[in-house]
Amino acid sequence: MSSTIIEIQSLSKKYKDADFFSVDDLSLSVKKGEIFGLLGPNGAGKTTLISMLCGLIKPTSGSFTIDGLSYKNDAKAIKKIIGVVPQEYALYPTLTAYENLMYFGSMYGLKGKDLKQRINDSLDFLGLLKFADKQIETFSGGMKRRVNLIAGLLHEPAVLFLDEPTVGVDVQSRNVIIDYLKQINQRGTTIIYTSHHLAEAQDLCSTIAIIDTGKVIIKGAPGEIIDVTHNAHSLEDVFLSLTGNELRDE
């Protein structure tokens, strides 16, 4: 049995002036070595949950640990062992891909040959080596997303958080990103990711949690949760059966 790497207990978040909880008394555990998919309709609370786990926003109540470190007492130590790839690009448009990655690497305390090697290997895997010296502002959305991904991974984190890593990219970019995530996972990084792409999550994730109105409504291996849901043949069937067909416009 693999050990637990993330343990979330009764975590809640109510934004200032909001009259509802975006994450509502949520408990969840993630095992070491998993690719864990957080799925849910728009506004379900996925980004809010990930933002708390990454230390970007403070919970209203509850607690969690990452690799045994408590967010209340060990926030700095947690930052060192996690990687974060947000939805929006965190890159400097007028710097080259290589310069951006050297900058992010140095922020993690990496330097010298080791850093250069990691940057080169990652750019190569993601098909970007020949664009290393081009400015980010000349890159397509799919290329920026791949550089963004490398930036969050240079320090080889124990846990990687990704918020919709394949949104708005073409099939070619998506495939290379998915292959890269699988490779990173095989090298030991636990991955927690959000997506609206259910077929992708079904293929990629060892465990899935569907979230709605800030609560986990089902969790398990994709095959398991399809099996236990009446008349479901795919993750999309499970998703619609549990979250309904109504639009979630706010």
Ligand SMILES: Nc1ncnc2c1ncn2[C@@H]1O[C@H](COP(=O)(O)OP(=O)(O)OP(=O)(O)O)[C@@H](O)[C@H]1O
């Ligand atoms: N900074 C904020 N201030 C107030 N309310 C917020 C804030 N951020 C999110 N919310 C609200 O919290 C709820 C959960 O939002 P969140 O972005 O976590 O959902 P999500 O599942 O990531 O949605 P999506 O799939 O659209 O990205 C929504 O009702 C949203 O409007």
